[in-house]
Amino acid sequence: xxxxxQLANKLNVSVSTVSKAxxxxxxxxxxxxxxxxxxxxxxxxxxxxxxxxxxxxxxxTLGVIIPDILNRFYAKVLHGIQKAAxxxxxxxxxxxxxxxxxxxxxxxxxxxxxxxxxVLLALxxxxxxxNDFAHIKNITLKDIxxxxxxxxxxxxxxxxxxxxxxxxxxxxxxxLVKLGRSKIGFISSISNLNVGKLRSxxxxxxxVDFFGKFDSNLVLNLTNQTNNSSMKPFYNADIHKxxxxxxxxxxxxxxxxxxxxxxxxxxxxxxxxxxxxxxxDLSIVGxxxxxxxxxxxxxxxxxxxxxxxxxxxAAELLISRINSKSTDYTFVTEIIPTTTESGSSK
Amino acid sequence: xxxxxQLANKLNVSVSTVSKAxxxxxxxxxxxxxxxxxxxxxxxxxxxxxxxxxxxxxxxTLGVIIPDILNRFYAKVLHGIQKAAxxxxxxxxxxxxxxxxxxxxxxxxxxxxxxxxxVLLALxxxxxxxNDFAHIKNITLKDIxxxxxxxxxxxxxxxxxxxxxxxxxxxxxxxLVKLGRSKIGFISSISNLNVGKLRSxxxxxxxVDFFGKFDSNLVLNLTNQTNNSSMKPFYNADIHKxxxxxxxxxxxxxxxxxxxxxxxxxxxxxxxxxxxxxxxDLSIVGxxxxxxxxxxxxxxxxxxxxxxxxxxxAAELLISRINSKSTDYTFVTEIIPTTTESGSSK
DNA sequence: GTGAAAGCGCTAACAA
DNA sequence: TTGTTAGCGCTTTCAC
Numbered sequence: 001x002x003x004x005x006q007l008a009n010k011l012n013v014s015v016s017t018v019s020k021a022x023x024x025x026x027x028x029x030x031x032x033x034x035x036x037x038x039x040x041x042x043x044x045x046x047x048x049x050x051x052x053x054x055x056x057x058x059x060x061t062l063g064v065i066i067p068d069i070l071n072r073f074y075a076k077v078l079h080g081i082q083k084a085a086x087x088x089x090x091x092x093x094x095x096x097x098x099x100x101x102x103x104x105x106x107x108x109x110x111x112x113x114x115x116x117x118x119v120l121l122a123l124x125x126x127x128x129x130x131n132d133f134a135h136i137k138n139i140t141l142k143d144i145x146x147x148x149x150x151x152x153x154x155x156x157x158x159x160x161x162x163x164x165x166x167x168x169x170x171x172x173x174x175x176l177v178k179l180g181r182s183k184i185g186f187i188s189s190i191s192n193l194n195v196g197k198l199r200s201x202x203x204x205x206x207x208v209d210f211f212g213k214f215d216s217n218l219v220l221n222l223t224n225q226t227n228n229s230s231m232k233p234f235y236n237a238d239i240h241k242x243x244x245x246x247x248x249x250x251x252x253x254x255x256x257x258x259x260x261x262x263x264x265x266x267x268x269x270x271x272x273x274x275x276x277x278x279x280x281d282l283s284i285v286g287x288x289x290x291x292x293x294x295x296x297x298x299x300x301x302x303x304x305x306x307x308x309x310x311x312x313x314a315a316e317l318l319i320s321r322i323n324s325k326s327t328d329y330t331f332v333t334e335i336i337p338t339t340t341e342s343g344s345s346k
Numbered sequence: 347x348x349x350x351x352q353l354a355n356k357l358n359v360s361v362s363t364v365s366k367a368x369x370x371x372x373x374x375x376x377x378x379x380x381x382x383x384x385x386x387x388x389x390x391x392x393x394x395x396x397x398x399x400x401x402x403x404x405x406x407t408l409g410v411i412i413p414d415i416l417n418r419f420y421a422k423v424l425h426g427i428q429k430a431a432x433x434x435x436x437x438x439x440x441x442x443x444x445x446x447x448x449x450x451x452x453x454x455x456x457x458x459x460x461x462x463x464x465v466l467l468a469l470x471x472x473x474x475x476x477n478d479f480a481h482i483k484n485i486t487l488k489d490i491x492x493x494x495x496x497x498x499x500x501x502x503x504x505x506x507x508x509x510x511x512x513x514x515x516x517x518x519x520x521x522l523v524k525l526g527r528s529k530i531g532f533i534s535s536i537s538n539l540n541v542g543k544l545r546s547x548x549x550x551x552x553x554v555d556f557f558g559k560f561d562s563n564l565v566l567n568l569t570n571q572t573n574n575s576s577m578k579p580f581y582n583a584d585i586h587k588x589x590x591x592x593x594x595x596x597x598x599x600x601x602x603x604x605x606x607x608x609x610x611x612x613x614x615x616x617x618x619x620x621x622x623x624x625x626x627d628l629s630i631v632g633x634x635x636x637x638x639x640x641x642x643x644x645x646x647x648x649x650x651x652x653x654x655x656x657x658x659x660a661a662e663l664l665i666s667r668i669n670s671k672s673t674d675y676t677f678v679t680e681i682i683p684t685t686t687e688s689g690s691s692k
Numbered sequence: 693g694t695g696a697a698a699g700c701g702c703t704a705a706c707a708a
Numbered sequence: 709t710t711g712t713t714a715g716c717g718c719t720t721t722c723a724c
Contacts, residue, residue, distance in 0.1 A: 001460060001489070003717060014695045019719060029693060044484065046459040050399045051717035054700050059396065061439070069428070075421045082415070082442055091456065093407070094440050096428055110437065113392040114347060114701085138390065143347065234640050262641065269643035272618060294580050295608065295641055297615035349701060360711045365703060375709060397701035400716050460717090 002045045011039060022047075061091045062318060063116035065107050067124045067151060069096040073261060073307050074122065076289070077149065080311025081120060088319050090117075101126040105135040112139050118318045119144060120311075123151040128194060131155075147318040149310055151194060159321060160333040161314040163305050165195050168338040169202030172257055172285055172303060175340065177210045181255040181283055187243065187267060188259035189222035189233040196223075199259045218253075220246040222263060234262050243270045247282075258286035261302075268296040268345055284345040293343045301343030310336050348391045357385060368393070407437045408664060409462035411453050413470050413497060415442040419607060419653050420468065422635070423495065426657025427466060434665050436463075447472040451481040458485050464664045465490060466657075469497040474540060477501075493664040495656055497540060505667060506679040507660040509651050511541050514684040515548030518603055518631055518649060521686065523556045527601040527629055533589065533613060534605035535568035535579040542569075545605045564599075566592040568609060580608050589616050593628075604632035607648075614642040614691055630691040639689045647689030656682050 004022075008015045013032065021028045021036035022045075039045075053059040062085055066074040078094065085092050093116060095107040104124045111119050119139065127133070133155045139146060149161040169186075176184055186203045190196030200219070207214040222233040222242060233239055243266060247253060256271075258264035264286015268278060276282045278298055286292070288302040313334055321329065340346075350368075354361045359378070367374045367382035368391075374382075385391075399405040408431055412420040424440065431438050439462060441453040450470045457465050465485065473479070479501045485492060495507040515532075522530055532549045536542030546565070553560040568579040568588060579585060589612060593599060602617075604610035610632015614624060622628045624644055632638075634648040659680055667675065686692075 001717095004719095005717075015718085016696075016720080017694055019717095020694090023719085027693065032693080046455070048400075048460040048717050049456075050396060050405065050460045051700090052719085053396045054394075054400050054702090054716090055718050055720095057700070069421055069425050070418075072416075072418070072421075075415055075418075079415050079442065082440075091439050091441075091461070093437050094424075094428075095437075096425065109392070110395075114394040114396045115437070234637055239640065240643065240645075262637075265641050266643070269615070269618075269641070272615075273643050290581055291608075294585065295611050295615070297586065297612070297619050299586075347701095350703095351701075361701090362703075362712075363710055365701095366710090369703085373709065378709080394701050397716090398703085400700090400718090401702050401704095403716070 001048065002043050003048070007036065007039055007043070007045060011035060059115060059117055060089055061093055061116045062315065063107075063111035063119045064092050064094045065097055065104060065111075065119070065121045066094070067097050067099050067122055069094070072289075072292070073150075073305065076307035077122070077311035077314075080308035080313075081315040082311075083308070084312045084315035084319070090315075090319065097124040097127075099125040101130055101132060108135050108139055112144060116144070118322045119146040120314050120318055121146060121148050123148070123153060125151075125193060128153070129192065145318060145321040147314045147321070149314040153194075157331050159314075159317045159331050161310050161317065162333065162335055163195075163310065164335050164337055165198035166202040166205075168303050169199045169257060169259070170206045172340065173203060173206035173210060176255045176257075176283060176285070176346075179283065179346075182211075183218070183250065183253050184255040184257060185218045185220065185246065185250055185253050186257050186259065187220045187222065187246065187263045189263055190260050191221050191223050196259060203257065203259075218250060234266075239263070239266065240270060243267055244274065247271060247274060247276070253282065255283040256285070258284070261286060261288040261292055264288060264300045264302070264345075265292060265296045268298070268300055272297070278345050285340070285343075290341070293341070296345070298344040299342070301346035302341055303338050304341050305338055306336050347394065348389050349394070353382065353385055353389070353391060357381060405461060405463055406435055407439055407462045408661065409453075409457035409465045410438050410440045411443055411450060411457075411465070411467045412440070413443055413445050413468055415440070418635075418638070419496075419651065422653035423468070423657035423660075426654035426659075427661040428657075429654070430658045430661035430665070436661075436665065443470040443473075445471040447476055447478060454481050454485050458490060462490070464668045465492040466660050466664055467492060467494050469494070469499060471497075471539060474499070475538065491664060491667040493660045493667070495660040499540075503677050505660075505663045505677050507656050507663065508679065508681055509541075509656065510681050510683055511544035512548040512551075514649050514651075515545045515603060515605070516552045518686065519549060519552035519556060522601045522603075522629060522631070522692075525629065525692075528557075529564070529596065529599050530601040530603060531564045531566065531592065531596055531599050532603050532605065533566045533568065533592070533609045535609055536606050537567050537569050542605060549603065549605075564596060585609070585612065586616060589613055590620065593617060593620060593622070599628065601629040602631070604630070607632065607634040607638055610634060610646045610648070610691075611638060611642045614644070614646055618643070624691050631686070631689075636687070639687070642691070644690040645688070647692035648687055649684050650687050651684055652682050 004015050004018045008018045021033045097104040136156050147159045152160045204214045256267050267284050271282055285301045293300045293302050350361045350364045354364045367379045443450040482502050493505040498506045550560045602613050613630050617628050631647045639646045639648050
């Protein structure tokens, strides 16, 4: 790595002159500027970002902790974060807590050691289950701002970006009722997460409101409590059988809402295998996106969480928070509305 | 952020004493060490990583450029990289080139400005198509080591980690022939990428070797040349129709090999819809992993690329390269063998 | 128009 | 055992 000093030595000028010249300072003569900039270009000089960070006490880097990078939802959020970060010249450092509290703490500690200007965080499953947020309070007490998304807690006050989980399901039930569906099932692999609970609650409330009662037989819970990753149930070979049994047990079922982004696709496959006509005899709706929708036949109708947008907004919020000097900033919670989209399974 | 200086002031000792005490130097009396460490703990002091990086000219950070973070394969590679990085105390900064050459160049430039100790790179589609590698040469000329994975080029000499694309397909054909299959089709959405070409070539060679000829009617190409993302074809509604037509056009087809990790699943769905018995009348094999396999019924038999392992090995190679002082290091290319796994579609 | 010097937070050789 | 000093690469104030 070539440094200012080396440039200075080669041209017999001082370091400060070189610095000013490279910053196009008008203190420096045009001739000197050219001379210096030419050499810099020739030697492929690059400003040392680390030195700048130390000097300015600003790293132009955001830290991101997500529960699981293999979950497509979080990969999309990450993509949104990157989009927003790139536009504003920020880099991002990423950690995947793998749903572990200990890792989350470790990573937050690393991030608190000066490497980043702010933190974006979605809580790990273990953190939520153990209700332990001391490590996060710790960081909010420092000068480093934090924005939480998707997996949040009201125990911490900071900016937040979430989706309308409860309403998404509630409205989906409503919409299916409007289409004449009268026995709607609910499949979830995430009932132990806050988002999963909100979705379950939305279903429960809608059941009561539209059918006069909530029937727990109409709920299939795929969560494996001993696992600590929400993807794990899908590695379990029994999931096909569980869904098949669920459909067979409720023989006049005419709609299924899947609360995660995989069991919808699987449900379609199982129903097809059972020779159930979709959507004529059974409507299926799942969370997900366009790509996931393509993976089933007929294409799954999906509730789109707009994960990219969530990431983008969260990063934008964080960056504006970083740049705002005011101390009387009030925290906001933004809700990104879901939308139900296309597919032919509804 | 609390600093050494602040600790020193509070205790009326010098900065260097504090530094040494925090590093458990045996130059310092136990009493002082305790006093200092206690205060540090109490005030939640954290070593400033930026300052350390500048001092040591070592950031303990790896830079990663992948073509597309929304592609599950790369998300898994990333996961592997993180695993290896975490074990050795490295952080990672991630960029997604979104298959764009310009972005790839930008990101490499950022990475060349002192932020990372090494770079992990999978080339963007555009970079490969334009055959333009000057920006990478540029970085290899500096002292910063680079390891390429998956999307590589032989124009650059550095460590590389790839899979056995050609053999994977060749051997899969061989295996299907052994099972009695005599008319094998090949579906690819990535024929413009080097890995896609290798897979096509494997299929072509195997066709000649096992059937005496290569029949181009048995190849379905889903690549959309005007797009610059290998995922794009899947957002195209016609993909189902294309695959359906392909199956119908080749009416005694008894096996399909899908060269990417999505069209296998889709092919199963289409074939099921056409009432073709799988695997009795039609075997289907695709690239992918356990999770992808779960998404179809019957479960897709997959060629597993061991993406996590690729990431892990690439990161390990990079880190050992960073730590090796020797200049007469010879570059290696590691091939991570694929394995064919389970599923009931074969 | 150019240069010397201080300082961001830290470590380490050397001095006391 | 503790403190002083220099320096990592850079910017910026102040002097010349």
